[in-house]
Amino acid sequence: MNVLITDGIDPQCGQILTQNGFTVTEKPKISKDELKEIIGNFDKLIVRSATKVTAEIIECGTKLKLIGRAGAGVDNIDLEAATRNGIIVMNTPGGNTVSAAEHTCAMMLSAARRIPQATADLKQGNWSKTKFSGVELEGKTLSVIGLGKIGREVASRMQAFGMKTIAYDPMIPDEYAAKLNIELLPLHENFMRADFITIHSSLNESTRNLISKETLDLMKDGVIIVNCARGGIINEADLAEAILSGKVSAAALDVFETEPVSPDNPLLKLDQVIATPHIAASTSEAQEKVAIQIADQIVEWKQTGKLKGAVNASAVELAQAPGVRSYLTLAEKLGATLAQMAPDQANKMTVRTSGEFLHTFNEVITAAALKGFLDVRQSKDTNYINAFTMAKECGISLEQKFEKENPDYTNLIRIELENGTTKRMIGGTIFGEKEIRIVMIDQFLVEFKPEGNIIIYNNTDKPGVIANVTQLLLQHNLNVAYVALSRDEEKNMAMTAIVVDGEVTPVLLDEVRNVNGVDVANLVSL
Ligand SMILES: NC(=O)c1ccc[n+]([C@@H]2O[C@H](COP(=O)([O-])OP(=O)(O)OC[C@H]3O[C@@H](n4cnc5c(N)ncnc54)[C@H](O)[C@@H]3O)[C@@H](O)[C@H]2O)c1
Numbered sequence: 280m281n282v283l284i285t286d287g288i289d290p291q292c293g294q295i296l297t298q299n300g301f302t303v304t305e306k307p308k309i310s311k312d313e314l315k316e317i318i319g320n321f322d323k324l325i326v327r328s329a330t331k332v333t334a335e336i337i338e339c340g341t342k343l344k345l346i347g348r349a350g351a352g353v354d355n356i357d358l359e360a361a362t363r364n365g366i367i368v369m370n371t372p373g374g375n376t377v378s379a380a381e382h383t384c385a386m387m388l389s390a391a392r393r394i395p396q397a398t399a400d401l402k403q404g405n406w407s408k409t410k411f412s413g414v415e416l417e418g419k420t421l422s423v424i425g426l427g428k429i430g431r432e433v434a435s436r437m438q439a440f441g442m443k444t445i446a447y448d449p450m451i452p453d454e455y456a457a458k459l460n461i462e463l464l465p466l467h468e469n470f471m472r473a474d475f476i477t478i479h480s481s482l483n484e485s486t487r488n489l490i491s492k493e494t495l496d497l498m499k500d501g502v503i504i505v506n507c508a509r510g511g512i513i514n515e516a517d518l519a520e521a522i523l524s525g526k527v528s529a530a531a532l533d534v535f536e537t538e539p540v541s542p543d544n545p546l547l548k549l550d551q552v553i554a555t556p557h558i559a560a561s562t563s564e565a566q567e568k569v570a571i572q573i574a575d576q577i578v579e580w581k582q583t584g585k586l587k588g589a590v591n592a593s594a595v596e597l598a599q600a601p602g603v604r605s606y607l608t609l610a611e612k613l614g615a616t617l618a619q620m621a622p623d624q625a626n627k628m629t630v631r632t633s634g635e636f637l638h639t640f641n642e643v644i645t646a647a648a649l650k651g652f653l654d655v656r657q658s659k660d661t662n663y664i665n666a667f668t669m670a671k672e673c674g675i676s677l678e679q680k681f682e683k684e685n686p687d688y689t690n691l692i693r694i695e696l697e698n699g700t701t702k703r704m705i706g707g708t709i710f711g712e713k714e715i716r717i718v719m720i721d722q723f724l725v726e727f728k729p730e731g732n733i734i735i736y737n738n739t740d741k742p743g744v745i746a747n748v749t750q751l752l753l754q755h756n757l758n759v760a761y762v763a764l765s766r767d768e769e770k771n772m773a774m775t776a777i778v779v780d781g782e783v784t785p786v787l788l789d790e791v792r793n794v795n796g797v798d799v800a801n802l803v804s805l
């Protein structure tokens with residue numbers, strides 16, 4: 280319930296959180312060192328883009344459960360470190376879209392008509408009517424790189440100026456773009472055909488240095504480039520060179536590789552460059568919206584468990600769907616059972632789900648199976664956010680398989696674990712709404728509730744084994760609560776799961792292992 284808010288976030292964020300029982304500390308201009316020192320006291324951190332939430336800060340945030348971004352870009356947050364530590368990262372999609380789009384349009388118009396330069400010149404007492412001749416937008420081709428929320432808003436506004444809009448976005452289907460009157464083209468064609476280029480993608484490995492000497496060379500002479508997305512997408516040294524050579528006639532930049540940008544940055548020395556200090560989202564409307572949105576999302580998460588705006592927790596979001604809870608408990612129990620039965624040094628887990636209902640939930644079921652498994656096998660806290668990273672760190676590769684239907688069960692989850700030489704499998708289902716049952720172990724069909732202390736053993740199928748095992752239980756004064764028996768089709772091997780009331784000591788387990796005919800015996804405690 281302890282929230283730290285850094286950066287200049289609208290006060291309504293803190294007010295909403297306080298009204299809902301959170302203890303809020305606001306430190307708008309916190310230094311890296313102070314943040315490192317105090318972050319350990321907070322379980323939630325809310326930032327804009329100024330605070331760099333590095334892996335080092337995250338490691339110091341030992342109580343952190345959530346990092347909220349009042350805005351869109353999360354590139355100032357080390358997502359990998361947050362995910363590894365099981366911390367939810369959430370942003371506020373859409374909250375500042377209109378402001379960022381309007382700023383982009385303003386920058387494009389300003390660059391085309393050289394408005395900032397003309398203003399500065401006029402204020403110096405000049406009246407230079409011929410010096411500030413510009414270009415029209417009408418009839419020109421605008422390329423939108425990244426046709427997400429902001430890209431689309433910019434395109435529709437610039438269409439009103441009579442611009443032809445083309446775009447590149449690997450995630451957007453042609454038909455969708457066509458409905459917006461935008462032609463999707465390969466990246467190089469965008470560069471070759473555009474008179475204006477505006478960047479609206481996120482900063483990721485595919486977009487870092489997207490505008491560089493190589494791509495600038497493809498562009499039309501005199502192209503105008505606008506970047507209100509992220510620094511780092513444009514290689515600044517290459518852009519400066521292209522401006523000096525005349526290839527690029529103007530650039531309008533709101534974002535920079537390093538922020539705050541150094542006054543010595545060569546781009547700021549060029550008359551053809553107009554620039555703003557990362558203010559595309561700085562309107563009262565956008566700042567109110569993102570502040571209220573992030574606070575509401577956190578309150579809703581606390582009050583109802585519903586997660587909105589999370590960027591690294593799709594499994595957590597899926598876990599809230601109606602009807603899935605029992606399957607997650609089942610998957611966790613299957614994972615925990617397997618962890619106590621399967622060989623050490625397991626290096627591969629296969630999660631198979633069957634049945635229409637489970638199809639959508641493959642990912643979260645796998646996360647649950649991993650959580651169950653890892654909670655037994657290692658000491659670090661595992662949750663649905665970090666389960667995949669933890670598995671990777673433990674050297675476990677994952678395979679997820681889905682089959683539409685199973686002849687015997689409407690919905691079935693099976694988990695296999697192997698270490699190269701040995702493979703073990705366990706399967707379970709839900710009867711009715713929430714009756715959890717284990718229904719198969721390796722080649723044996725069984726049926727028992729995964730609860731309490733269970734001795735599970737394989738033996739050669741011959742008389743006397745079960746009698747000898749129950750005799751041992753009697754000697755240890757242990758009551759049998761339930762027995763599930765099964766044998767393979769060839770009648771060679773049998774499998775027994777005995778649920779007992781009370782503790783099973785290592786001595787008893789060893790004695791079971793020594794019973795004539797018993798092959799493998801494990802104690803599973805759930
Ligand atoms: N300057 C500011 O103040 C300000 C304000 C808001 C957002 N932003 C930035 O603007 C950008 C867009 O924000 P949004 O809210 O529209 O996000 P969004 O997620 O809605 O859109 C981003 C789009 O980029 C696309 N994309 C990803 N990789 C790509 C690639 N290699 N090439 C082309 N497109 C690619 C995605 O498919 C997506 O459609 C982000 O970088 C965000 O951080 C800046």
Ligand SMILES: O=C(O)[C@H](O)COP(=O)(O)O
Nearest residue numbers: 327328329350351352560
């Ligand atoms: O990604 C964003 O939302 C923008 O870059 C805005 O950043 P800011 O909140 O630091 O203005």
